[in-house]
Amino acid sequence: xxxxxxxxxxxxxxxxxxxxxxxxxxxxxxxxxxxxxxxxxxxxxxxxxxxxxxxxxxxxxxxxxxxxxxxxxxxxxxxxxxxxxxxxxxxxxxxxxxxxxxxxxxxxxxxxxxxxxxxxxxxxxxxxxxxxxxxxxxxxxxxxxxxxxxxxxxxxxxxxxxxxxxxxxxxxxxxxxxxxxxxxxxxxxxxxxxxxxxxxxxxxxxxxxxxxxxxxxxxxxxxxxxxxxxxxxxxxxxxxxxxxxxxxxxxxxxxxxxxxxxxxxxxxxxxxxxxxxxxxxxxxxxxxxxxxxxxxxxxxxxxxxxxxxxxxxxxxxxxxxxxxxxxxxxxxxxxxxxxxxxxxxxxxxxxxxxxxxxxxxxxxxxxxxxxxxxxxxxxxxxxxxxxxxxxxxxxxxxxxxxxxxxxxxxxxxxxxxxxxxxxxxxxxxxxxxxxxxxxxxxxxxxxxxxxxx
Amino acid sequence: xxxxxxxxxxxxxxxxxxxxxxxxxxxxxxxxxxxxxxxxxxxxxxxxxxxxxxxxxxxxxxxxxxxxxxxxxxxxxxxxxxxxxxxxxxxxxxxxxxxxxxxxxxxxxxxxxxxxxxxxxxxxxxxxxxxxxxxxxxxxxxxxxxxxxxxxxxxxxxxxxxxxxxxxxxxxxxxxxxxxxxxxxxxxxxxxxxxxxxxxxxxxxxxxxxxxxxxxxxxxxxxxxxxxxxxxxxxxxxxxxxxxxxxxxxxxxxxxxxxxxxxxxxxxxxxxxxxxxxxxxxxxxxxxxxxxxxxxxxxxxxx
Numbered sequence: 001x002x003x004x005x006x007x008x009x010x011x012x013x014x015x016x017x018x019x020x021x022x023x024x025x026x027x028x029x030x031x032x033x034x035x036x037x038x039x040x041x042x043x044x045x046x047x048x049x050x051x052x053x054x055x056x057x058x059x060x061x062x063x064x065x066x067x068x069x070x071x072x073x074x075x076x077x078x079x080x081x082x083x084x085x086x087x088x089x090x091x092x093x094x095x096x097x098x099x100x101x102x103x104x105x106x107x108x109x110x111x112x113x114x115x116x117x118x119x120x121x122x123x124x125x126x127x128x129x130x131x132x133x134x135x136x137x138x139x140x141x142x143x144x145x146x147x148x149x150x151x152x153x154x155x156x157x158x159x160x161x162x163x164x165x166x167x168x169x170x171x172x173x174x175x176x177x178x179x180x181x182x183x184x185x186x187x188x189x190x191x192x193x194x195x196x197x198x199x200x201x202x203x204x205x206x207x208x209x210x211x212x213x214x215x216x217x218x219x220x221x222x223x224x225x226x227x228x229x230x231x232x233x234x235x236x237x238x239x240x241x242x243x244x245x246x247x248x249x250x251x252x253x254x255x256x257x258x259x260x261x262x263x264x265x266x267x268x269x270x271x272x273x274x275x276x277x278x279x280x281x282x283x284x285x286x287x288x289x290x291x292x293x294x295x296x297x298x299x300x301x302x303x304x305x306x307x308x309x310x311x312x313x314x315x316x317x318x319x320x321x322x323x324x325x326x327x328x329x330x331x332x333x334x335x336x337x338x339x340x341x342x343x344x345x346x347x348x349x350x351x352x353x354x355x356x357x358x359x360x361x362x363x364x365x366x367x368x369x370x371x372x373x374x375x376x377x378x379x380x381x382x383x384x385x386x387x388x389x390x391x392x393x394x395x396x397x398x399x400x401x402x403x404x405x406x407x408x409x410x411x412x413x414x415x416x417x418x419x420x421x422x423x424x425x426x427x428x429x430x431x432x433x434x435x436x437x438x439x440x441x442x443x444x445x446x447x448x449x450x451x452x453x
Numbered sequence: 454x455x456x457x458x459x460x461x462x463x464x465x466x467x468x469x470x471x472x473x474x475x476x477x478x479x480x481x482x483x484x485x486x487x488x489x490x491x492x493x494x495x496x497x498x499x500x501x502x503x504x505x506x507x508x509x510x511x512x513x514x515x516x517x518x519x520x521x522x523x524x525x526x527x528x529x530x531x532x533x534x535x536x537x538x539x540x541x542x543x544x545x546x547x548x549x550x551x552x553x554x555x556x557x558x559x560x561x562x563x564x565x566x567x568x569x570x571x572x573x574x575x576x577x578x579x580x581x582x583x584x585x586x587x588x589x590x591x592x593x594x595x596x597x598x599x600x601x602x603x604x605x606x607x608x609x610x611x612x613x614x615x616x617x618x619x620x621x622x623x624x625x626x627x628x629x630x631x632x633x634x635x636x637x638x639x640x641x642x643x644x645x646x647x648x649x650x651x652x653x654x655x656x657x658x659x660x661x662x663x664x665x666x667x668x669x670x671x672x673x674x675x676x677x678x679x680x681x682x683x684x685x686x687x688x689x690x691x692x693x694x695x696x697x698x699x700x701x702x703x704x705x706x707x708x709x710x711x712x713x714x715x716x717x718x719x720x721x722x723x724x725x726x727x728x729x730x731x732x733x734x735x736x737x738x739x740x741x742x743x744x745x746x747x748x749x750x751x752x753x754x755x756x
Contacts, residue, residue, distance in 0.1 A: 084484075084487055085487040086487075087487065087488060087489060087491075089489060089491050089492075091489075092489075092491070098489070279533065280617075280618070281523040281524070281535075282523060282524050283523075283524045283526040283527075283528070283531075283614075283618055284618055285617065285618025286618075389561075390561075390563055390564060391545060391561060391562070392544070392545055392562045392563070392564075392565075392573040393564055393565050393573060429485075430484070430485025430486075430487075430501055431485055431500070431501030431546070431559045431561065432485065432559075432601065433503075433508075433546065433548075433559060433597055433601040433603075434545045434546055434597055434598065434599050434600065434601045435545045435546025435559060435560070435561035435562065435597065436545070436561075436599075438484070438485045438501075439484050439485060440484075440485045440486075440487050441484045441485060441486055441487045442487060
């Protein structure tokens with residue numbers, strides 16, 4: 001770096017000296033026998049040299065000082081107008097309110113970017129009230145980039161260390177303030193909750209192709225059990241290969257395939273003592289020997305690890321339809337094993353079998369003038385394709401699929417958005433009259449205000 | 454222009470209100486209700502609550518063959534009451550309700566018992582609301598087939614006691630009782646005319662011959678180990694000493710609760726001789742919680 005600065009300074013000095021020499025050549029030479037003129041010329045050259053030195057010093061200072069720090073961010077406020085799952089009750093098991101019809105600071109992000117030559121740094125903080133007031137780091141990276149500048153068709157290399165987006169699929173990496181729909185599809189929220197994990201990544205982009213490989217802890221910040229921690233020393237290997245290009249004038253295509261492999265963690269249990277239980281079966285308030293039972297203690301059990309993986313494919317097509325606006329079509333599919341860390345946490349040790357996950361989504365959004373957009377997305381996610389349950393004398397397979405049809409309408413102005421979304425949710429959490437799994441009422445209507453600064 | 458805007462916003466508001474009303478309407482079927490049934494008098498652990506009256510009986514639908522309860526006595530706040538039985542072949546679920554309740558519960562059927570290998574069984578664990586009034590109730594259990602048809606219900610009369618037999622206020626010549634409403638750790642302190650103080654740290658007063666003169670029956674929610682009882686009693690089974698008694702309420706910990714509303718009463722030979730109510734706040738947890746601690750609720754005299 002010092003050599004580079006020195007070369008810059010040398011080049012500047014040379015350029016100035018050459019310029020000065022050129023100017024000197026244009027000046028008529030003084031007569032050799034005129035000491036007064038020679039003295040004046042020497043003084044002029046001395047002054048010019050001092051000026052050049054000062055200019056070079058300024059250039060060196062500018063080159064060695066860091067680039068200005070850039071602040072940015074966005075705020076998303078949700079108003080849940082109606083939610084069928086909402087109840088004016090407290091969840092007896094968690095103590096949390098069941099009411100969903102409320103105002104929520106869904107995301108409030110403040111981001112600081114700093115760049116200096118080949119190096120860059122990012123720190124992004126998220127504040128939200130989804131589970132009460134919370135402030136947490138969401139993106140913190142030390143980045144090395146090569147080359148420093150360049151066009152889109154150059155070879156680019158990026159290496160980063162820190163808390164970063166998991167390089168899997170399209171929707172996991174889509175920025176929250178850019179995504180037209182309020183939230184990601186269920187499969188993305190299940191397999192990659194929080195979208196950010198600690199690790200190191202290297203990315204290469206050459207012309208229309210990009211390749212990213214990351215080594216990560218395997219516990220994203222939204223992990224339901226060990227958020228942003230690492231219960232095991234084995235790292236998760238995540239990567240994506242993608243391509244993009246213009247198929248025709250105004251038609252842009254993006255696609256990629258992704259993979260994730262690593263080890264999950266089944267927590268061991270501590271030693272427990274024998275416990276005596278009295279259940280007053282006959283309701284007389286008196287302890288009888290037949291009403292006493294013992295829950296025997298057990299020794300501690302060790303934690304275990306299990307294999308897990310996911311593969312995925314994503315595609316997006318953007319078509320400029322004049323004069324209405326852009327039509328964006330999106331499709332994504334993910335296939336996983338034991339990787340659910342957000343919705344129904346996968347633990348094959350406890351379940352007794354591997355949990356095969358499958359999820360996909362299809363969506364379309366259409367700009368309607370620069371000030372409005374409408375969109376629709378349908379997604380499905382099955383956290384256990386081999387699920388079954390006892391129904392009468394038979395063990396029957398059951399469908400545990402979560403389904404969401406999202407209908408979105410958006411108004412845009414400058415850096416602001418007002419999004420209205422109706423989510424028609426299907427799930428396996430309820431019971432029909434005949435005892436089979438049925439959708440537990442969970443449709444929701446949400447209004448979101450967003451501003452980016 | 455202004456009127457047009459108002460009309461548009463009015464239509465938008467009406468549309469939003471309509472959607473909100475539709476989403477907020479309790480759904481019986483085909484969508485299962487998300488109401489957890491916490492307001493129902495009967496609650497079944499892990500079952501689906503339906504906030505509607507039980508449908509009419511369908512002719513030919515399966516019936517209930519057996520309904521087993523340990524006892525027909527129930528009481529407010531009773532939990533984990535086993536309830537099982539068997540239903541006709543073809544039944545895939547049972548509906549369980551208490552007459553007059555705000556809904557019923559769906560429980561899927563399970564594996565047949567070896568004694569009746571053709572009959573699906575059901576198992577449930579029932580709880581009863583703390584507000585359940587004493588009296589007679591009818592428990593209804595209906596079998597449901599795969600098409601959702603309800604069979605004729607089996608009825609069972611249950612008798613609700615005023616309180617749990619094991620948690621009823623103990624009997625004695627003098628009883629001082631503290632009750633509170635949240636799962637926090639409150640302690641009852643009673644000082645007798647001789648200056649002896651009964652509380653969780655010194656729960657008994659002994660007579661000269663070694664017998665127990667008075668005692669604290671239970672240290673409820675001690676150290677925030679929640680037992681749900683929320684009641685403590687100091688009882689003199691024999692003749693209590695004459696003189697002035699002091700009754701104090703100490704808030705050891707609110708155990709994460711915001712407040713605790715408490716009531717303390719003193720009953721001498723069946724007649725109430727003192728009563729006070731109050732609210733415990735976080736500031737009441739400050740300071741020591743040993744002998745002499747607590748807020749003076751009231752004093753009373755025993756002749």
